[in-house]
Structure formats: C-alpha cells, structure tokens
Amino acid sequence: MRPGGRDGAPDAVVRVVARLLPGPSLMVAAGLIAKGYAEVGDGFAAGVIVALAIAPSYVALGAEGVEAALPVLRHAPAVAVGGLLLALASGFFPLLLGEPPVSHRPAPGEHVVKIGALELFTPLLLDIGVFLLVVGVLTVLLHQFGRPRREGGR
Amino acid sequence: MLLSIALLVPWVSGALLVALDGRRRAVAWLAVVALAANLAVLGVLAAEVSTGGVAQVVTGGWPVGVGIVLRADALGVAFAALSVLVLLAAAAHEAIGGVRSRTFPGLVVLLSAGLTGLFVTADVFSFYVFFELAMTASYALSAYGGKRRQLRAALVFTAVNLLGSFIFLLSVAGAYRVTGALAMDQVAQRLLTVNPNAAVLIAAGFFTAFSVKLGLFPFHFWLPTVYAGARPAVAAILSGAVANIGSYGLLRFGVALFPEQLRLAGVALVVLGAASIVYGGVMAVARGDAAEMLAYSAIGQVGYVLVALGVGGPVGLTAAVLYSAVNSLNKALLFLASGVRGALVAAAFALGALSVAGVPPAAGFVGKLELFRTGVVAGSAALVVLLVVGSALSLVYLFQVYQRRFWRADPQAVGAASPLAQRLLTAALALLVLALGVWPEPLLAFSGHAVEALLAGNSP
Numbered sequence: 143m144r145p146g147g148r149d150g151a152p153d154a155v156v157r158v159v160a161r162l163l164p165g166p167s168l169m170v171a172a173g174l175i176a177k178g179y180a181e182v183g184d185g186f187a188a189g190v191i192v193a194l195a196i197a198p199s200y201v202a203l204g205a206e207g208v209e210a211a212l213p214v215l216r217h218a219p220a221v222a223v224g225g226l227l228l229a230l231a232s233g234f235f236p237l238l239l240g241e242p243p244v245s246h247r248p249a250p251g252e253h254v255v256k257i258g259a260l261e262l263f264t265p266l267l268l269d270i271g272v273f274l275l276v277v278g279v280l281t282v283l284l285h286q287f288g289r290p291r292r293e294g295g296r
Numbered sequence: 297m298l299l300s301i302a303l304l305v306p307w308v309s310g311a312l313l314v315a316l317d318g319r320r321r322a323v324a325w326l327a328v329v330a331l332a333a334n335l336a337v338l339g340v341l342a343a344e345v346s347t348g349g350v351a352q353v354v355t356g357g358w359p360v361g362v363g364i365v366l367r368a369d370a371l372g373v374a375f376a377a378l379s380v381l382v383l384l385a386a387a388a389h390e391a392i393g394g395v396r397s398r399t400f401p402g403l404v405v406l407l408s409a410g411l412t413g414l415f416v417t418a419d420v421f422s423f424y425v426f427f428e429l430a431m432t433a434s435y436a437l438s439a440y441g442g443k444r445r446q447l448r449a450a451l452v453f454t455a456v457n458l459l460g461s462f463i464f465l466l467s468v469a470g471a472y473r474v475t476g477a478l479a480m481d482q483v484a485q486r487l488l489t490v491n492p493n494a495a496v497l498i499a500a501g502f503f504t505a506f507s508v509k510l511g512l513f514p515f516h517f518w519l520p521t522v523y524a525g526a527r528p529a530v531a532a533i534l535s536g537a538v539a540n541i542g543s544y545g546l547l548r549f550g551v552a553l554f555p556e557q558l559r560l561a562g563v564a565l566v567v568l569g570a571a572s573i574v575y576g577g578v579m580a581v582a583r584g585d586a587a588e589m590l591a592y593s594a595i596g597q598v599g600y601v602l603v604a605l606g607v608g609g610p611v612g613l614t615a616a617v618l619y620s621a622v623n624s625l626n627k628a629l630l631f632l633a634s635g636v637r638g639a640l641v642a643a644a645f646a647l648g649a650l651s652v653a654g655v656p657p658a659a660g661f662v663g664k665l666e667l668f669r670t671g672v673v674a675g676s677a678a679l680v681v682l683l684v685v686g687s688a689l690s691l692v693y694l695f696q697v698y699q700r701r702f703w704r705a706d707p708q709a710v711g712a713a714s715p716l717a718q719r720l721l722t723a724a725l726a727l728l729v730l731a732l733g734v735w736p737e738p739l740l741a742f743s744g745h746a747v748e749a750l751l752a753g754n755s756p
Binding site: 237244 | 297300301303304307308311312314315353354355356357363364
C-alpha cells in the first residue's frame with residue numbers, strides 16, 4: 143500500500159470512503175435486483191453501482207493495494223465470463239424444452255415462490271448473470287487504469 | 297429453433313474463448329471452428345429462407361410487440377453469412393500466422409455473435425443492443441497488435457463510432473417517442489401517420505449513424521487512419537464485416553422503415569454516393585501506401601451502394617445488396633493479401649483488384665453490371681458516365697499498388713515469405729471471388745430474394 147502524502151496519493155477521507163463504500167453498495171445492488179421486477183432496477187444498474195463503489199478503492203489504493211485487500215477482485219475476468227454464461231444459460235435453456243428463448247420458469251400465471259419481495263424464477267438468474275458481467279468487466283477496466291506505470295509499459 | 301442456435305453458438309463459444317489465452321494455437325483454432333459452425337448454421341438457415349420464407353422467433357412466446365421479434369429473412373441471413381465468412385477468413389489468417397494477443401480469437405467470435413444478432417433481429421432496440429455488442433468487440437479488436445499505430449487507430453475508431461452509436465441511440469429514442477413501438481413492423485406502420493418533420497429528423501439520424509459506420513464521403517474522415525493503422529486481418533474485419541452494418545442498416549431502415557423519406561432523399565443520396573466515388577477514387581490514386589490506398593478505395597466503393605440505394609426500386613436495391621456483398625469480399629481479400637508475402641499472393645491481389653475495378657472474370661463485374669442496369673433504368677447518362685469513371689480510377693490506383701508491391705525487385709519486399717497455409721487461404725478467397733464472377737446465378741438469385749423479402753414488408 144502506498145503511503146499518503148507528498149507524492150500526490152489521496153488523502154485520508156478518500157481512503158476511508160473507499161473502504162466503507164463497497165459493503166453497503168452490495169446491499170443496494172441486492173435491493174435493486176430484488177425489486178427490479180415490480181419497480182425501477184435490474185442487474186445492470188446493480189452492477190454499475192457496485193463497480194462505482196469499487197472505483198474509489200482503485201483510486202485510493204492502486205490496483206495492487208486494493209487487490210491485496212480484496213483478493214476476490216483478482217478473479218474479475220472469471221466473474222465476467224461466468225456472469226455472461228449464467229445469463230446466456232437462463233436465456234437459452236428453454237430451447238432444450240422446445241420453447242422460444244427467454245421463456246421463463248415458472249411460466250406466467252404459475253405459482254412463484256417468494257421470499258419477501260424476492261421472486262424466485264429463472265429471470266432472476268439472468269439479472270444475477272448480468273450483474274456479475276457488469277461488475278466483472280468494469281473491474282477489469284479499473285484494474286487496467288489503476289495498475290502502476292511500469293506494468294503498463296509492457 | 298435454428299435461428300436461436302445461430303445466435304447461441306457464437307455467443308457461448310465467444311464467452312468461453314475470451315477467457316482463454318488466445319495466443320495458444322489450440323484456442324485460435326477453436327475460434328475458427330466456432331466461426332465455421334456459426335457459418336454452417338447460417339448456411340442451413342439461408343437454404344431455408346432463400347425461397348422467400350422467414351424464420352421467426354418471438355422471445356418468451358409473448359405476443360408481438362411485447363416479446364422481442366427475431367426474424368431471419370433472405371436479406372438478413374445473406375449479410376450475416378457474408379460477415380461471418382469474412383470473420384472466418386480473418387481468424388484463420390491470424391491463427392495460421394500466430395495470434396499476438398490473449399483476447400483476439402474470443403473477440404472475433406463475440407463480434408460474430410453481435411453481427412449475427414443484429415442482422416436477424418426485427419426490433420429496433422435489440423438491433424441497438426447487438427450493434428453495441430459488435431462495436432464493443434470491434435473497438436477492442438482495432439487495438440490488436442498493440443503498437444502506437446494500432447492504438448491511434450483504435451482511439452480514432454472508438455471515438456468516432458461511439459459518437460455514431462450515440463446518434464443511433466438518439467434516433468431509436470426518437471422513433472420510440474413518436475411511434476410508441478420498437479418492433480420494426482409496428483414502427484414502420486405508425487411512422488406513416490406521424491408528423492413528417494419528426495420522421496425526417498429521425499430518418500436523418502439513422503442515416504448519419506449508418507453512414508459513419510460505412511465511411512461514406514462526408515463521414516469518412518476517420519476511415520483512412522483506422523484502416524491503414526490496423527493490422528491487415530483487423531482491417532479486413534472492419535471493412536469486410538463491420539462495415540456491413542452500415543449497408544445493411546441503410547437498406548433495412550431506409551426501405552422498410554422510412555420508404556417515403558428514402559424516396560424524397562433519392563437525389564441527395566445519389567449525389568452523396570457520387571461524391572464518395574469520385575473523392576475515394578481520386579484520393580486513392582494519390583496514395584502510395586497499399587493500406588491507405590485500400591482505405592480510400594473503401595470510401596469510393598461504398599459510394600456505389602449509396603447510389604444504387606438512391607435510385608431505388610427492385611433493380612437499384614438488388615444492385616445495392618449485390619454490390620455490398622461483392623465489395624465486402626473484395627475488401628477482405630485485398631486487405632488480407634496486403635499482409636501476406638510470397639508466391640500466389642500477387643495473383644490473388646490482382647484478382648481482387650480486377651474485381652474492384654469490375655473486370656469480367658471476377659465477381660466485381662457482376663456487381664458493376666447490376667449498377668449499370670440501375671443507371672440505365674434510372675435513365676441517367678450522368679450516372680453511367682460516373683460508373684465508368686469510378687471503375688477507371690479504381691483500375692488505375694489498384695494497379696499502381698500492384699506494380700509497386702509485386703513488380704519491383706525490392707530486396708525488402710521479397711523478404712521472408714508468409715506460411716504456405718496463409719497464402720493458400722488468400723488464394724482460396726480469391727478463387728471464391730472468381731467463382732462468384734464465373735457463376736453468378738446463385739448470388740444474383742439470392743440478392744433478388746433478399747430484396748423481395750425487404751419489399752414484402754412494405755406492401756402488406
């Protein structure tokens with residue numbers, strides 16, 4: 143981790159905010175996905191919010207620092223690809239059942255299991271997939287922007 | 297079902313391949329296999345729709361207007377198959393020569409997913425989504441090579457085309473605002489009754505967006521830097537596959553959604569097309585570098601498509617479809633040949649040059665012939681003269697380059713020959729161009745069906 147101070151590193155406020163933001167942003171994202179079927183919100187918006195919350199950490203700590211603190215960020219490419227595959231699977235699985243793509247189970251009108259406002263049906267997987275894709279891709283971009291110069295020269 | 301598979305194959309394989317290290321030989325060849333599979337599915341689909349049928353899927357089984365409509369007609373499938381063929385050739389070219397970046401094979405396959413999607417969708421907004429998928433992959437591809445030249449090309453390409461995409465999205469929003477619909481059929485129907493000024497404005501927005509993609513004369517400024525700076529395989533992809541978005545978009549949106557505005561703008565389109573032809577030709581003659589010459593030539597060649605579109609009617613539109621197809625093959629062949637050295641290449645390049653100029657044995661002759669028919673049907677001597685001048689110019693600039701590259705005993709140019717497989721690939725592409733010129737009936741018939749399918753929507 144780089145020390146703050148004369149070399150232009152961000153000051154304490156940025157570092158504290160950067161540390162505090164990612165946790166709550168995950169809750170906001172979960173809320174957006176859960177209410178997305180009745181009100182405004184979806185996996186894309188949720189993903190952008192989480193990525194925006196991660197961005198200050200890259201500003202404050204640099205790519206190496208933030209990835210040492212949150213090792214899960216190193217797997218961003220895998221998260222993006224996994225998310226895309228999950229979204230594609232939830233969109234195209236009806237082909238196996240002989241239905242048009244993006245049909246969902248339980249079908250319209252059938253009973254849906256609910257946990258509070260969260261409805262458990264296959265479009266939820268699509269939204270989670272899109273969420274992972276957006277977070278993954280934006281984190282890869284942040285990593286590219288945030289890595290030190292000597293690495294960038296390669 | 298087949299239509300969904302045509303989308304699923306490149307999308308899933310692209311997602312998987314982009315995660316693997318593309319510099320490994322196996323991964324590059326897997327991408328080639330994925331593209332070949334995609335092309336095979338599109339070929340079966342083409343056989344199904346070639347007799348005037350359509351393959352249609354409404355997502356989720358919802359009624360039309362709620363669910364997104366995917367509809368493959370002859371026009372869409374023809375453009376999709378053509379673009380994937382060019383991608384296949386470029387991917388194989390790089391796979392033989394050795395891929396230099398991790399993501400290249402995966403991105404090419406994802407690009408093919410985006411292109412397939414946008415050519416078979418009948419929904420204005422999902423057209424935009426697939427369009428962005430294809431463009432995002434192309435932005436990343438344009439930086440392929442990673443040298444200063446390529447990065448500059450990528451920056452210019454991305455900046456200008458993001459602006460183009462933004463104009464496109466604004467036009468989609470405008471169309472939705474005045475019609476309240478996104479399915480192309482409904483938009484087309486309701487546009488008949490909206491305020492003509494609004495419709496003209498939206499049509500102009502779409503026209504600008506597609507012209508930027510295509511690199512037509514007043515919107516061409518980005519094109520020479522990008523095509524000359526990118527690596528040959530990428531230039532072939534951009535001019536042979538990605539530029540198809542522009543010509544397809546002009547045809548689909550112009551004829552199916554804005555027929556009235558297209559008729560009004562006919563003369564303006566012909567004038568713009570003529571300007572493109574003359575400007576591209578004259579600038580190409582003045583260039584010494586092969587890649588730069590080909591870039592200006594590309595500007596000139598798309599002018600012909602616009603002229604044919606401006607004249608309109610079944611003859612003009614058939615010529616536009618046919619010429620887009622021939623032009624995309626020509627450009628892929630010439631750009632790939634410009635990156636290869638050794639025996640066979642000179643012959644392949646010469647064949648491509650003859651095709652661009654429209655000299656008989658090559659496919660370009662058929663395209664030029666249809667354009668001449670268009671000029672005659674339009675009853676315009678000026679148009680016929682313009683076509684002759686354009687062809688003469690292309691013959692001049694292409695053989696200037698041919699002479700410089702292949703007739704000069706320059707020790708540098710003679711250098712190390714490219715792998716035989718790469719040369720054979722170029723030769724195979726040249727043979728395809730030749731075959732389409734010698735036996736043009738399938739191409740002519742398919743273009744005819746494509747235009748029938750396009751016009752069928754207009755007169756229900």
